Amino acid sequence: MKTRLSYYYEKGIKYLLGLIAGTSILILFLIFFLLFREGIGAFHYVGVLDFIFGTKWLPVSEPPYFGALPMIIGSIIVTLGAGIIAIPAGIGIAVFLAEVAPRSVREIAKAVIELLAGIPSVVYGFLGLTVLAPIIKDLLNLPSALTAFTAALVLAIMALPTVVSISEDALDAVPREYREASLALGATRWETTVKIVLPSARSGLMAASMLGLGRAIGETMAVLMVAGNAMIIPHSIFDPVRTITANIAAEMGETVQGGLHYQALFGLGIVLFTITFVINLITDLIFTKTSSVKRGASL
Amino acid sequence: MNMLKGDYMGNKNKMETRNLNLYYKGFQALINVSLPIKENTVTALIGPSGCGKSTFLRTLNRMNDVIDGTRIEGEVLLDEGSIYDAGVDPVVLRKKVGMVFQRPNPFPMSIYDNIAYGPRIHGRKKKDDLNEIVENSLRAAALWDEVKDRLHKSALGLSGGQQQRLVIARVLAVDPQVILMDEPASALDPISTAKLEDLIHQLKSNYTIVIVTHNMQQAARVSDFTGFFLNGEMIEYDVTNIIFTAPRIKRTEDYITGRFG
Numbered sequence: 001m002k003t004r005l006s007y008y009y010e011k012g013i014k015y016l017l018g019l020i021a022g023t024s025i026l027i028l029f030l031i032f033f034l035l036f037r038e039g040i041g042a043f044h045y046v047g048v049l050d051f052i053f054g055t056k057w058l059p060v061s062e063p064p065y066f067g068a069l070p071m072i073i074g075s076i077i078v079t080l081g082a083g084i085i086a087i088p089a090g091i092g093i094a095v096f097l098a099e100v101a102p103r104s105v106r107e108i109a110k111a112v113i114e115l116l117a118g119i120p121s122v123v124y125g126f127l128g129l130t131v132l133a134p135i136i137k138d139l140l141n142l143p144s145a146l147t148a149f150t151a152a153l154v155l156a157i158m159a160l161p162t163v164v165s166i167s168e169d170a171l172d173a174v175p176r177e178y179r180e181a182s183l184a185l186g187a188t189r190w191e192t193t194v195k196i197v198l199p200s201a202r203s204g205l206m207a208a209s210m211l212g213l214g215r216a217i218g219e220t221m222a223v224l225m226v227a228g229n230a231m232i233i234p235h236s237i238f239d240p241v242r243t244i245t246a247n248i249a250a251e252m253g254e255t256v257q258g259g260l261h262y263q264a265l266f267g268l269g270i271v272l273f274t275i276t277f278v279i280n281l282i283t284d285l286i287f288t289k290t291s292s293v294k295r296g297a298s299l
Numbered sequence: 300m301n302m303l304k305g306d307y308m309g310n311k312n313k314m315e316t317r318n319l320n321l322y323y324k325g326f327q328a329l330i331n332v333s334l335p336i337k338e339n340t341v342t343a344l345i346g347p348s349g350c351g352k353s354t355f356l357r358t359l360n361r362m363n364d365v366i367d368g369t370r371i372e373g374e375v376l377l378d379e380g381s382i383y384d385a386g387v388d389p390v391v392l393r394k395k396v397g398m399v400f401q402r403p404n405p406f407p408m409s410i411y412d413n414i415a416y417g418p419r420i421h422g423r424k425k426k427d428d429l430n431e432i433v434e435n436s437l438r439a440a441a442l443w444d445e446v447k448d449r450l451h452k453s454a455l456g457l458s459g460g461q462q463q464r465l466v467i468a469r470v471l472a473v474d475p476q477v478i479l480m481d482e483p484a485s486a487l488d489p490i491s492t493a494k495l496e497d498l499i500h501q502l503k504s505n506y507t508i509v510i511v512t513h514n515m516q517q518a519a520r521v522s523d524f525t526g527f528f529l530n531g532e533m534i535e536y537d538v539t540n541i542i543f544t545a546p547r548i549k550r551t552e553d554y555i556t557g558r559f560g
Binding site for chain 1: 360362365367390391392393394397398400402404406407408416417420421466469470473
């Protein structure tokens with residue numbers, strides 16, 4: 001009797017968990033579906049290539065123009081800029097914490113850094129606008145402080161906790177045996193870190209970088225506040241830019257539901273979705289390639 | 300055979316500890332250990348878990364330096380020079396005194412790169428040199444024939460026994476004088492263990508070997524000298540044959556005959 005009961009209990013839990021997992025996948029598909037249903041009209045009207053490569057975005061002129069290229073470039077520049085700053089810095093900090101710092105320092109620093117991840121993005125935007133932007137303006141002698149560079153810097157600071165935290169976990173997961181073997185062969189600690197620990201943690205470091213980039217490309221509020229929002233194709237990183245996310249947030253309030261402008265904004269959502277999807281896909285491919293060496297370990 | 304083993308008494312002391320004490324955060328892990336390690340012999344260290352034999356082994360190439368909170372008193376000599384002198388660089392020392400760990404720990408890279416790792420960090424860059432070192436090391440570790448066709452495949456695809464011989468080859472590649480082995484066969488099956496023991500026999504003509512083992516038959520089979528450790532002290536040290544047939548001290552006899560441990 002008892003075994004029958006526990007059998008149903010087990011089954012019940014199994015289906016419950018399956019239901020929850022299934023629901024989250026379903027919601028993902030619904031989002032996907034909604035995005036396409038609302039946005040596809042804009043592609044019909046403008047044409048996919050003109051939408052992506054068009055350089056004029058004039059949604060309320062007559063006739064309206066919907067060319068998203070300035071924003072696509074804006075998003076890519078800001079995200080890449082943030083990545084170029086945040087990934088080396090984050091991995092560097094993680095190496096310091098995992099390999100150099102004494103345990104007490106590591107525990108405290110990690111807790112503080114993880115706390116940074118919890119600060120609302122609007123606060124970062126606010127700090128970027130009032131503190132960082134004036135400093136950059138004076139330092140580089142720019143006409144306006146609200147540029148792609150400023151946005152990249154703010155995003156880098158925001159992405160840093162993610163990169164540090166996950167990188168540190170990845171480095172920490174490298175077996176102590178690897179380090180000991182390397183040291184016992186007469187390698188210095190630095191050689192051990194560079195030649196053994198970092199390569200061994202490669203897939204984790206990659207994940208950290210991608211999650212950091214993911215945070216950067218999806219970020220809206222802080223970028224809206226510090227990027228300058230000019231609808232132009234930037235000539236340098238010190239020009240103001242408008243990102244896809246910032247544009248959606250800024251213009252959504254002015255649109256009529258179901259109207260062409262509204263659909264165009266959803267179209268932008270599709271573009272953004274596609275960019276992140278491609279980034280994830282590339283990462284995934286790199287992952288499976290690099291981890292095939294690791295998989296040998298379990299054989 | 301017994302006579303032969305006795306003959307090693309005349310070998311010079313490759314390494315030696317004198318009144319070695321080791322403290323780990325207030326706990327004394329080694330108490331007054333004095334032990335010679337004769338050149339071109341195999342010295343086995345036996346004793347129950349936690350008796351300090353692995354800790355002792357790690358003092359011989361300063362691997363305990365890596366662990367925070369360890370402090371050492373007494374002397375550890377290599378070719379009559381103290382290895383804990385201020386002028387000694389542990390990195391240089393570890394090139395001379397190599398180490399094989401309990402669990403096989405090849406790096407997650409190819410067989411070739413595993414072996415070439417040590418020579419590369421010590422400045423050997425020429426491909427011909429490295430090829431030669433890799434082949435010689437693998438031959439010396441009795442692994443060449445098994446892996447020569449897959450040198451550039453991941454080392455993690457090898458069996459446990461092959462991995463352990465790979466690790467030994469990796470140590471040989473940096474041309475050490477002394478090889479420390481910390482229970483090298485404890486994760487291996489009997490056939491791999493037998494191969495490893497054969498290898499240890501072959502290696503001692505060129506190297507000085509210190510092996511920590513839980514397995515007393517293994518100590519009896521592979522070693523020329525045996526030291527028995529208990530609670531951080533070295534209880535008895537002698538020619539292996541004597542330790543296993545006529546130990547002078549009762550506690551050694553009790554351990555060897557299986558009365559505790």
